[in-house]
Structures are given as C-alpha cells and as structure tokens.
Amino acid sequence: xxxxxxxxxxxxxxxxxxxxxxxxxxxxxxxxxxxxxxxxxxxxxxxxxxxxxxxxxxxxxxxxxxxxxxxxxxxxxxxxxxxxxxxxxxxxxxxxxxxxxxxxxxxxxxxxxxxxxxxxxxxxxxxxxxxxxxxxxxxxxxxxxxxxxxxxxxxxxxxxxxxxxxxxxxxxxxxxxxxxxxxxxxxxxxxxxxxxxxxxxxxxxxxxxxxxxxxxxxxxxxxxxxxxxxxxxxxxxxxxxxxxxxxxxxxxxxxxxxxxxxxxxxxxxxxxxxxxxxxxxxxxxxxxxxxxxxxxxxxxxxxxxxxxxxxxxxxxxxxxxxxxxxxxxxxxxxxxxxxxxxxxxxxxxxxxxxxxxxxxxxxxxxxxxxxxxxxxxxxxxxxxxxxxxxxxxxxxxxxxxxxxxxxxxxxxxxxxxxxxxxxxxxxxxxxxxxxxxxxxxxxxxxxxxxxxxxxxx
Amino acid sequence: xxxxxxxxxxxxxxxxxxxxxxxxxxxxxxxxxxxxxxxxxxxxxxxxxxxxxxxxxxxxxxxxxxxxxxxxxxxxxxxxxxxxxxxxxxxxxxxxxxxxxxxxxxxxxxxxxxxxxxxxxxxxxxxxxxxxxxxxxxxxxxxxxxxxxxxxxxxxxxxxxxxxxxxxxxxxxxxxxxxxxxxxxxxxxxxxxxxxxxxxxxxxxxxxxxxxxxxxxxxxxxxxxxxxxxxxxxxxxxxxxxxxxxxxxxxxxxxxxxxxxxxxxxxxxxxxxxxxxxxxxxxx
Numbered sequence: 001x002x003x004x005x006x007x008x009x010x011x012x013x014x015x016x017x018x019x020x021x022x023x024x025x026x027x028x029x030x031x032x033x034x035x036x037x038x039x040x041x042x043x044x045x046x047x048x049x050x051x052x053x054x055x056x057x058x059x060x061x062x063x064x065x066x067x068x069x070x071x072x073x074x075x076x077x078x079x080x081x082x083x084x085x086x087x088x089x090x091x092x093x094x095x096x097x098x099x100x101x102x103x104x105x106x107x108x109x110x111x112x113x114x115x116x117x118x119x120x121x122x123x124x125x126x127x128x129x130x131x132x133x134x135x136x137x138x139x140x141x142x143x144x145x146x147x148x149x150x151x152x153x154x155x156x157x158x159x160x161x162x163x164x165x166x167x168x169x170x171x172x173x174x175x176x177x178x179x180x181x182x183x184x185x186x187x188x189x190x191x192x193x194x195x196x197x198x199x200x201x202x203x204x205x206x207x208x209x210x211x212x213x214x215x216x217x218x219x220x221x222x223x224x225x226x227x228x229x230x231x232x233x234x235x236x237x238x239x240x241x242x243x244x245x246x247x248x249x250x251x252x253x254x255x256x257x258x259x260x261x262x263x264x265x266x267x268x269x270x271x272x273x274x275x276x277x278x279x280x281x282x283x284x285x286x287x288x289x290x291x292x293x294x295x296x297x298x299x300x301x302x303x304x305x306x307x308x309x310x311x312x313x314x315x316x317x318x319x320x321x322x323x324x325x326x327x328x329x330x331x332x333x334x335x336x337x338x339x340x341x342x343x344x345x346x347x348x349x350x351x352x353x354x355x356x357x358x359x360x361x362x363x364x365x366x367x368x369x370x371x372x373x374x375x376x377x378x379x380x381x382x383x384x385x386x387x388x389x390x391x392x393x394x395x396x397x398x399x400x401x402x403x404x405x406x407x408x409x410x411x412x413x414x415x416x417x418x419x420x421x422x423x424x425x426x427x428x429x430x431x432x433x434x435x436x437x438x439x440x441x442x443x444x445x446x447x448x449x450x451x452x453x454x455x456x457x
Numbered sequence: 458x459x460x461x462x463x464x465x466x467x468x469x470x471x472x473x474x475x476x477x478x479x480x481x482x483x484x485x486x487x488x489x490x491x492x493x494x495x496x497x498x499x500x501x502x503x504x505x506x507x508x509x510x511x512x513x514x515x516x517x518x519x520x521x522x523x524x525x526x527x528x529x530x531x532x533x534x535x536x537x538x539x540x541x542x543x544x545x546x547x548x549x550x551x552x553x554x555x556x557x558x559x560x561x562x563x564x565x566x567x568x569x570x571x572x573x574x575x576x577x578x579x580x581x582x583x584x585x586x587x588x589x590x591x592x593x594x595x596x597x598x599x600x601x602x603x604x605x606x607x608x609x610x611x612x613x614x615x616x617x618x619x620x621x622x623x624x625x626x627x628x629x630x631x632x633x634x635x636x637x638x639x640x641x642x643x644x645x646x647x648x649x650x651x652x653x654x655x656x657x658x659x660x661x662x663x664x665x666x667x668x669x670x671x672x673x674x675x676x677x678x679x680x681x682x683x684x685x686x687x688x689x690x691x692x693x694x695x696x697x698x699x700x701x702x703x704x705x706x707x708x709x710x711x712x713x714x715x716x717x718x719x720x721x722x723x724x725x726x727x728x729x730x731x732x733x734x735x736x737x738x739x740x741x
Contacts, residue, residue: 253599256600257592257594258593258594260578261586263578264586271569274557278559424635428582430609
C-alpha cells in the first residue's frame with residue numbers, strides 16, 4: 001500500500017511539474033518521441049548508426065516545425081493575422097539565400113556571397129515580400145489578408161517554377177537564376193559540415209581536428225563509422241538552440257506593451273484604435289517579423305536541411321501542415337506551438353513514413369487494397385489485414401491525411417483550444433499582480449534594484 | 458482651417474501637466490467645436506448639420522430621443538465614422554476624417570455605449586493597454602536588452618497607476634479576472650477607468666452610468682468633477698437618465714432628428730417646449 005501511495009504521489013508531483021514548467025513539458029514530450037522512434041528503429045532492426053540517424057531526423061523535423069509554427073503563432077495566435085501563404089514566405093527566404101550564395105559559375109548562377117549574407121538576405125527578402133503583401137491587405141478586413149497571402153504564395157511558387165527565370169541577367173550584366181522546375185542545389189552546404197570536414201562540401205575530404213575527435217568518440221563508444229549521421233544530429237541540436245532563441249524572442253514580444261496591443265487587436269481592433277493605437281503599424285511590423293522568421297525557417301529546413309531547393313517543396317499543403325500544427329498546439333501559446341510542431345512532425349509527418357516498413361516487417365501482407373473504403377470496411381467484421389494492406393499500398397501520402405483528419409476530428413470534439421490554447425499568458429513585461437500592496441512597494445522592490453538600497457536603510 | 462498651424466502648436470503640448478486655469482492661450486477656442494456636421498448612411502441622414510460647442514472643463518450633457526444621432530455624432534467626432542460633411546475642431550484643429558487612433562492620441566478619448574471590454578484579457582491588461590506612447594510599444598524596445606530595462610521600469614510605474622485606478626473604481630478584487638467575466642456595470646466601470654488611463658484632455662462618455670449602482674454613480678460624478686477642477690478635463694456625456702443630466706450637466710445639448718434642437722442650462726431645457734415635444738411627441 002505504502003509504495004502504491006508513494007508512486008501516485010510521485011506521479012502527481014510530476015504532473016504538477018509539467019503544469020508549472022514549460023521546459024519540463026517540452027523535454028518530457030521530446031523524451032517520449034525519442035523513445036517511440038528508438039522503439040521503431042529497434043523493430044526495424046536498425047544498427048546504432050541507424051538509431052542515431054532516426055534521432056537526428058526526429059530532432060530536425062521537430063525543430064523546423066517548431067520554428068515555423070512559432071512564426072505562424074505570432075501572426076495567427078497573437079495578432080489574429082490569417083496568413084495562409086506560409087509556404088511562399090519560406091520559399092522567398094530560402095530562394096533568396098540560395099541565389100545570393102550560389103557560386104557565379106554554377107548552374108543556375110548565383111552571386112557567390114557569404115552564407116551569413118544569404119541567411120540575413122533571405123530573412124529580409126521574406127519580410128519585404130510580407131510588407132508588400134500586408135500593405136494593401138491590412139487596410140481591408142482580415143479575411144482579405146488570407147486571400148491575398150494564399151495568392152501571393154502560389155504566385156511566388158509559380159514564378160520560381162517558371163522557365164523564364166531559370167537563368168536571367170540583371171541590368172549590370174550579373175547572371176542569376178532560380179533554376180526553374182529543377183531548382184537550385186549549388187549553394188554552400190550546411191555550415192555544420194564546415195565544423196566537421198576539411199572541405200565542407202565533401203565528406204570524403206577528411207575530418208577537421210574537432211570532427212576527428214567527435215567521430216573518434218562515436219566510433220570508440222558506439223562503433224559508428226557513418227559520420228553523416230553525427231553531422232545531421234549536430235545540425236538538429238543546433239536547430240533546437242535556434243528554436244530556443246526564437247521562442248525567447250517571441251516570448252519577449254508577447255510579454256510587452258507591444259504584445260498587449262497585438263492581443264487587443266486580435267480581440268477588438270476598434271477598441272485598440274480608440275485608445276490611440278496605430279493598429280496598422282502594429283500589424284505590419286508583426287507581419288514582417290513573422291515573415292522574416294518564416295524565411296529563416298525556409299533557409300534552415302529546405303536550404304541547409306535538404307541541401308537543395310525546388311518549387312515543388314512549397315506547395316500549399318505545407319502551409320496547411322503548419323496550420324494543423326498550430327491548431328494542435330493551441331493558437332496563442334508559444335510553448336503550445338513548440339509542442340504542436342513536435343506532435344505534427346513526429347506523429348503526422350515522420351511516423352507515417354515508418355509505418356509501412358513496420359507493417360512489412362511485422363506482418364506478411366499484400367499491398368492491397370488501394371482504396372480507403374475497401375480498407376476500413378472489413379474492420380467491422382474484425383479483419384484488420386485489409387487496412388494494413390492499404391497502408392502498405394499507399395505508402396505515405398494518403399495515410400498522412402487520414403491521420404490528420406482523425407486527429408482534427410478528435411481535437412474539435414474534445415479539445416478545440418488545442419494542447420495549450422486554454423492557457424492565458426499575461427501580456428506585460430512585469431508581473432501585474434504585484435504592486436497591490438498599498439503604496440506599491442513590493443512591486444517596485446523586485447524590479448527596481450536601484451531603489452531597493454534606499455528602502456533598506 | 459486658417460487657425461490650424463497656430464492652434465496645432467498649442468494643442469500638441471503634453472496633456473495633463475498644465476496647471477488649473479492655464480488656458481489663456483486657448484481662451485477663445487473651446488476644446489470641442491462641431492460645425493455643420495452631416496453623416497449619411499446610404500439614404501438615411503443620421504446627423505443633419507449639427508453644430509455645437511463644448512466649453513473647457515465643462516460637463517456637457519448630450520441628450521435626445523432614440524435615433525436622434527447622438528452616437529453617430531460621437532462616432533464622427535472620434536473618427537470611427539468619417540463625416541459626410543462638416544468640421545470638428547478639437548483644440549482649434551480640424552480633426553474630421555482623421556483616424557480614431559490619431560484623434561485619441563491628441564487627447565480626445567471615448568467610451569462606447571455597449572461596453573467594449575477586451576473580454577479575453579484580464580482587467581489589469583485592459584488598463585495597462587490604455588496609456589499612450591508606451592516605450593514598449595515599439596518592437597525593438599520590447600525585445601532588445603538595453604531598451605527592455607526601460608520598458609520594465611515603465612511597466613512597473615504603470616502598474617502602480619493601474620492598481621490605484623482599480624481601487625478607486627472598486628474593481629481591484631477583479632483585477633486578474635478576464636474582463637469578459639465581469640457584470641455589465643463592472644464592464645462600464647472598466648471602460649471608464651481604461652479611458653482615463655489614456656490621460657486624455659477630453660472624454661466623450663456614451664451612457665457611462667448604465668448598470669452602475671447609485672453609490673458608485675455618485676462617486677464617479679464626484680471624480681469627474683474633481684478631474685475637471687484639478688486636471689482641467691472636459692467631459693461630453695450622452696445619458697438617458699434625466700436625473701443625472703439635469704442635476705450634474707451644464708450646459709445640456711438636445712439633439713433631435715440629427716440636428717441640435719436646443720442648448721442651454723438644465724432648467725432652460727426642462728422648460729423648453731420643443732424639447733418636450735421631441736420627447737413626448739407633438740400635441741396637435
């Protein structure tokens with residue numbers, strides 16, 4: 001009995017910890033996802049390098065989704081800006097980066113500028129396209145922004161896809177190009193590789209001293225000789241740091257007078273205006289910041305993550321994936337955005353990729369039937385094999401949408417506000433409940449250290 | 458229009474810091490002067506050439522039967538609607554057609570007939586929102602470390618003022634409640650408190666006492682009179698409660714069918730036949 005009681009109390013304590021600490025919540029969720037995918041790796045008989053690779057993938061996709069969902073949450077969750085052109089802004093970011101940094105001799109030719117210039121340039125370009133989109137649309141009612149953004153997103157994709165811009169010459173005689181439908185793959189490789197390899201673009205060039213040390217460690221301890229998985233895992237962890245930084249930035253934006261105005265705009269713009277707030281200015285700034293972060297996410301995901309950009313990667317589905325992730329997490333909560341991104345990336349993006357392999361491994365089943373009705377019908381008769389066969393047959397695309405549909409229906413019925421959307425995060429730079437003491441000394445003491453000395457005397 | 462540049466310089470001085478009676482520079486110009494204001498919605502003329510003035514530091518009442526055009530007049534003055542025609546001079550500058558936030562920034566702030574509290578924000582947040590030109594309202598200052606300290610300092614000061622206001626309006630026990638959970642009367646109080654937090658020169662109050670209990674009503678009127686006397690604020694009040702209007706407002710402006718029907722001291726209005734007709738229908 002006593003151990004039972006002990007365990008329940010431990011469990012309660014843990015739940016309380018999760019409710020109190022966002023860091024604990026996110027780390028617990030990540031631990032669960034890591035375990036899940038390690039389990040999948042074990043079922044599929046992966047070796048250690050394979051397991052490290054799968055962990056690297058989990059980290060990478062969680063981080064890029066978290067990043068882009070955070071950016072959307074700034075638009076949609078904070079300011080109520082209905083941006084359904086996310087894919088387009090990501091494309092502008094990564095294409096600008098690629099065109100700025102690709103070598104002038106390559107095909108298509110680029111400007112050959114340093115990577116840092118490319119990343120900053122990509123963010124600025126995305127912000128500027130955001131400005132151009134927002135200026136006319138924000139003066140109208142909110143719904144028009146949605147229409148304009150989805151249109152802009154498709155215009156951007158089709159422009160990059162167009163053979164007309166595959167290679168072109170700027171007035172100064174500088175050659176530049178988008179590569180048309182085949183995109184750009186000649187820009188500098190992931191900066192992480194520069195840490196590990198002598199020639200960042202080639203793993204065969206040999207390891208740098210740091211690279212040699214880390215590869216040596218993994219080889220000695222785990223017997224891993226595939227250096228690429230270590231590089232990928234490192235990049236995933238670097239992205240996690242980027243997510244943390246962006247989270248901190250957005251938390252500051254939210255917990256400030258600026259964020260307070262955004263919250264007011266989302267609720268009742270007329271009130272915000274009648275209190276003297278230039279709401280258009282707030283909306284445009286917010287829109288530009290969010291678009292810059294979307295551009296950054298594009299660079300880090302499709303740019304450095306995939307290593308090549310092509311227009312097909314920016315189809316509207318991408319935008320809807322991000323929206324689903326923000327709905328899962330709960331619009332308005334930054335921690336919810338990270339969790340929503342993690343849930344989407346792992347359970348809806350990665351898991352369906354592994355599921356057919358698991359089925360193939362575990363059951364001996366034909367990849368048949370090829371339609372959903374024939375797959376779910378027999379379940380009523382207790383036969384699950386047709387469903388598994390369908391999953392195997394479809395491999396990936398349809399399966400993901402089935403999962404998304406099921407999850408959305410569940411959320412709508414049971415938790416319409418998402419995982420953390422019920423939370424109310426107070427928009428202020430200080431704790432507002434302090435300072436209630438008559439005279440208000442308590443509040444000042446905590447935040448104005450220079451006055452505290454006087455009080456002590 | 459001709460007096461605009463000169464008057465602008467005066468009107469833009471920081472509000473609220475002026476000593477009482479320091480009004481010599483605008484002695485001739487009332488804080489608010491409405492000239493031939495017209496507002497048409499499609500075929501309906503809601504305001505039809507209304508002209509009136511609101512004297513400095515007065516508590517002017519604006520009354521009239523339903524549909525007289527009071528709220529539309531408010532909306533035209535505060536920029537929610539653009540007037541079809543006419544001019545609105547605030548401290549000598551024509552503000553007709555300016556954006557609501559520009560007008561509010563100049564010190565002319567309004568409340569709404571149906572309280573528009575920000576329901577999903579706490580009472581504290583609602584009030585913290587109101588002060589104008591907060592440092593932290595710029596993106597960079599709210600984020601970058603060196604500026605952030607200044608923002609925190611300002612927030613701490615504002616917090617003090619907000620709590621004082623909540624205590625005065627007797628809603629401090631609701632401070633951390635979401636504003637949407639408040640009762641109708643409490644929302645009215647919140648809205649008045651919020652408007653005052655903007656540190657205005659002049660307040661347009663649209664039925665501020667609807668649903669407020671009589672004790673608090675008296676307290677609010679005392680506060681309004683105190684703000685007039687000590688901080689030189691001017692009030693224009695739309696109210697249906699005739700007792701309040703007749704007892705506390707001076708002068709009273711009566712609107713009817715989009716026009717100003719009468720204007721004068723309460724006792725004059727009470728005895729004005731045209732006003733009586735407007736309210737009770739003409740006796741043929």
